[in-house]
Amino acid sequence: MSTQDKVLRVGHSPDPDDAFMFYGLATGKVKLEGIVIEHMLEDIQSLNERAMRAELPVTAISAHAFPYVADKYWIMRTGASMGEGYGPVIISRNHKTLGDLKGKTVATPGPLTTATLLFKIFTNGIKNVDMPFDKIMEAVDNNTVDAGLLIHEGQITYQSLGYHKILDFGEFWEKETTGLPLPLGLDVVRKDLGIDLARRLSRGLKESIAYGYDHQDESIPYAMQWGRGIDRELGGKFVKMYVSQLTIDMGENGQKGLEELFKRAQLRGLIPPMPAIELV
8 A cells, every 4th residue: 555545445234245246355356546445344224324424435325225315425336236036025933924914013124224115115004113134033033023024144044944934025026117126235436536436436346246256266255254154055145146247237227126116215205305316
């Protein structure tokens, strides 16, 4: 690092998919000339809150959080987590349908998470209580809540643990929108960095993802440090679910999915009005 290098803090979740995306940059295998990346790993709800205060130059956020920070950040066309027929899942031990949950309580993973937004858009007459995502299964098992909305690796482990699937929002969204991807997480870059640097950072992340795919014997074990109880095979599956072609570049289809999510949320009065989406 030279004295002229610009240090930029980049926030992302301590999850296998985020770790995989940033592997190239985190290990120095992918370099951005004149820029040193300082990684900050925090859960997504904390990163959403930091984005509200514009603390980090580049950060992962929930798609749900973007309308609240649209005046401060651009969306990077690279780095989005999108479900393609899969997504957050409502599970229960004792109930099997959404109808069974009328008047009951579902644990949701944080007020600004996209999972919680989907719950509020598409359910009626069901209460929710927010809690850390990794406490939700335990709350269901203890009968503290009647059901739970799972994100991260819970989406691929719940069946083996004997829970009933009530609704997979990814499957539901795909039918509801005739095939659009479901935007869950975004990477954003602060506007005060300027458009040229923002585009450079977006390209750098794209190179980092490409490096991870080209060197999976290194990047998957690295990512699995944050696997929370899943083995390498399941971890590899989870990474590839959420680091897809749409992550490399969300393109027109990804943008349409994002616009559809925001349109539906606005119709329900769940998010503030926002300008047209501009990708960098």
